[in-house]
Amino acid sequence: MDAPPPSFPPPPVPGRVPPRERTVTVVTHPEATHHVEGLVGGQFDSALTPRGERQAAAIAAALHARIDGSARVGLVASDLRRTRRTAEIIGAVLGVEAALDPRLREKSYGEAGGRPQAWLDARFVPPPAVGERMRHHDGVTGSETRLDVAVRAYRAMTELLGRDDDELVVVTHGFTAGMVVAAWIGMPLEAAGHVAFPVPSGSITTLREDGYFHNRGVVTVGDVAHLR
Template sequence: MARKAVAVNIYVVTHPQATHHVDGLVGGWFDSDLTDLGRRQADAIAAELAQEIAGEPVDIVSSDLRRASRTARTIAARLGTEPRQDRDLREKSYGEAEGRPQSWLRERQIPLPPVGDRLRHDEGIVGAETRWQLAERAYAAMRRIETSGAADTIVVTHGGAATLLLAAWIGMPIESSGQVQFGLTSGGITKLHGDARNHSHVIAYLNRTAHLAA
């Protein structure tokens, strides 16, 4: 007998305000922490997800960088579970620019071209990842999330990585992902839904932020 299809919900959370945001520093793999406001925002995210998931078992996976992992721990504590970490959910590495002022990066960075191979573009920053390397990580992470068997999963990550997770979810070829941008903001929640009836991949809502106003 054929196995019954199961609906899947994935909640992609972009971590809330971090110290590098307010200090005007380059993030990437720079291990900044949440600000006091960011911690309050993490509490609001946790409350919003607890209301939506309503006591159902949930898997929580996050980037291992502090601003994301602290957010994941706050959510997990509210939901009575433990998060796990996946380094592939990290933001794009900016190499030697990480932790430096944004102005330092802007003065040296070679801008993305409007056409051509934007994914493999070399920004001219020593040690920085290409967007292709970030895309490979994000696509691999989404494959693991989709096949984990969890009916509800919360993913805590970063803005650039989150865009590529969504591209992977909707089946966009990785070669095309260099052109996409979903405009996700700090502390936003995006719900992805796998429809068990017609096996479609739905973006149920994008970048919900009303909880942050509270």
């Protein structure tokens, strides 16, 4: 008689702590003042609008509904006002205090930050379709390259993934969120020249690592159903 096929994952062994899966939730901050005023964001320290505050509450409610109350939850955010405030609202609902990490800030647009978007558009040098994109400079004094953002985001994620969290919530910005996801899946730094994910303001991106094979998946990207 044929033996039954093995089960994956195998049944738990008495006395042994079962492996845990973990989830990383990447939140892009909701509507901020620079959005409605037509200004360049980046590291310009804009605040959430009243609508953005309501959107942050909707994000918090969505996370609360999904996260098991017995889970070990970590919360970390960019230290800019709009992300810090988003994390405060989430933390109040989840019962956890946010840690702030400036490495999760948005790409800096240097002297363009806080100026009208048209000012940047008139000076911006787009990256080439092929060739060197990571070190390409966009022509604005003081702005970061894609490589600058990737290096700090990858370093932040390397440290954060060493934490003992069942659920880790990362509150960041649109461009940086792409680098956070790239770091999660282990994309080599130099291969991130074209990486981009559709993560609109106020969106939730869900990343999950299974507790047996430790494969890392991208479950959802840029989900905004909670905002509707």
